[in-house]
Amino acid sequence: MLNVSNIKRSLSFYEDAFGFKVVSDPNAVEAWRWATIQSGNTELMLSETETDIGLEYPIDPQQSTQWPTIFYFYPDNVKKLYDHVVRRGYKPTPLIHTIYGMREFSIQDPDGHMLSFGEDAEEP
Template sequence: MAKIPALCSLVPNMMVHSVETSVQFYQKTLGFEQVMTVPESAPYDWAMLKQGEVTLMLQKVDSFSEEVPKFKDQEPSASLTLYMITDSVDTLYAHLQKTKVKILKEPHKTFYRMKEIAIEDPDGYTLVFAEACEDEN
């Protein structure tokens, strides 16, 4: 059997109503930087953003459903969470409280020894931010 090549990274491509609105949200709320857009000036069909080691792609509904026809009659959002590791859930939480972001779950410790917070982006995607903690108490 042939050896399966190593996977190097996972970059979600998220279907959104407005690339501009989503880019603004990720930049202002979470400090992402715009890496690339198509076209180069607004209105955009697609954008790539980066913050630390996390990369996201955002693609407008019509462009996305043209590329992946099975999404033609679907709304943005997903039955998954985008789980991102941070160095301080508490600092991020303090920052998020000053914004209009919808907080889905306040900071909490889990049985698997992570401290987490969950928020929702403008298209309904659930973003979870986590850091390792000593115990669940």
């Protein structure tokens, strides 16, 4: 479950950037400021709460270790997802090949949660 400061803003981000859809009772969004969202086999719960933990955003994942948590996802095609995110106007980190054998990128959601996406790299 991700604590978010504005449920509607977060739902819009996750739907637009990654194709998530609300799968829980839509009335819960209004009544409880809560939702379960799904994209493929991945489900997340979002809950609107106060989230100020004293960090300044955006955090550069290449330069900082300040973020409290990283959520790591394994999409079927990381390049296709990266291209989609960029076409939608978001600014993820560059798509890189890591020293630990992954092809990956990261992006922060509107509340600063670090989302990383990777797949096994075919090249070193």
